[in-house]
Amino acid sequence: xxxxxxxxxxxxxxxxxxxxxxxxxxxxxxxxxxxxxxxxxxxxxxxxxxxxxxxxxxxxxxxxxxxxxxxxxxxxxxxxxxxxxxxxxxxxxxxxxxxxxxxxxxxxxxxxxxxxxxxxxxxxxxxxxxxxxxxxxxxxxxxxxxxxxxxxxxxxxxx
Numbered sequence: 001x002x003x004x005x006x007x008x009x010x011x012x013x014x015x016x017x018x019x020x021x022x023x024x025x026x027x028x029x030x031x032x033x034x035x036x037x038x039x040x041x042x043x044x045x046x047x048x049x050x051x052x053x054x055x056x057x058x059x060x061x062x063x064x065x066x067x068x069x070x071x072x073x074x075x076x077x078x079x080x081x082x083x084x085x086x087x088x089x090x091x092x093x094x095x096x097x098x099x100x101x102x103x104x105x106x107x108x109x110x111x112x113x114x115x116x117x118x119x120x121x122x123x124x125x126x127x128x129x130x131x132x133x134x135x136x137x138x139x140x141x142x143x144x145x146x147x148x149x150x151x152x153x154x155x156x157x158x159x
Contacts, residue, residue, distance in 0.1 A: 002105045002122065002137060009038075009130050010103040014093040015076045016069070019083035022076035022094065028130060030069060030091075035127040035157040037061070037068040037150075040106055040119040044074040044082035044092070048141055053088050059147050062089040065158040071095050073118045095119070106137075121145070125153045133157065 003009045009027070016025040030036065039056070041049050053070070061068050070092040072079065079092045093100065101107040101119035108120050121138030123145055134153035136146055 002120075003124070003132050003135070005132050005135060007132055009124060009126060009132060010100075011130070012093075012100045012103060014071070014095055014100055015079075017076050017079040017083065017092045017094055019080050019088065022080065025093075030067065031126060031128055031130065032066045033128050034066050034159070035125070035133070036066045037064075037154060038071055038122075038124040038126065039068065040071045040101060040104070040122040040124075042072065042118040042121065042141060044072055044078050045085070049082070050086055052145065053086055053090065055147070057089060059151070061147075061151075061154075064151075064154055066154060067091070069093055071100055071119060073098055073101070123150055125150060125157070127157060 011027055013024055013026045015022040068090055073095055075096050076094040079094045095101055098107045098117055106120040106122055107117050109117050123136045124132055125134040127133050134150060
């Protein structure tokens with residue numbers, strides 16, 4: 001079962017990409033004092049990923065008081081190229097082997113894609129201790145993320 005509200009998410013280390021460089025970083029070392037947001041997605045450069053990361057920026061998620069990170073299966077060079085291509089202010093974790101998605105119980109086989117596995121779309125709002133304060137789990141790869149509802153929870157992280 002994916003982590004639920006009130007549960008602590010699994011700690012992980014993955015390559016965090018900023019559009020230029022990548023370095024191994026832990027989740028606990030990446031969360032701000034007040035917490036942060038993890039956005040799990042399928043593939044960089046997919047129309048869905050391009051659309052949603054641009055929306056998160058338009059909706060002001062880059063200006064929130066807590067960091068927002070993406071988690072996807074692409075490698076670090078692809079993640080950095082994606083960030084540059086969409087001119088994104090966000091950092092992305094390269095979950096190359098799917099270990100992070102699997103730890104969150106979000107790793108699914110993509111139908112019709114010859115055994116390819118990616119993360120189920122999901123958004124986790126975490127406090128500074130990594131406890132889930134809100135979450136959204138996508139049932140498919142195209143449904144809209146309820147950003148306004150999640151923003152209330154995100155704003156509630158900061159005093």
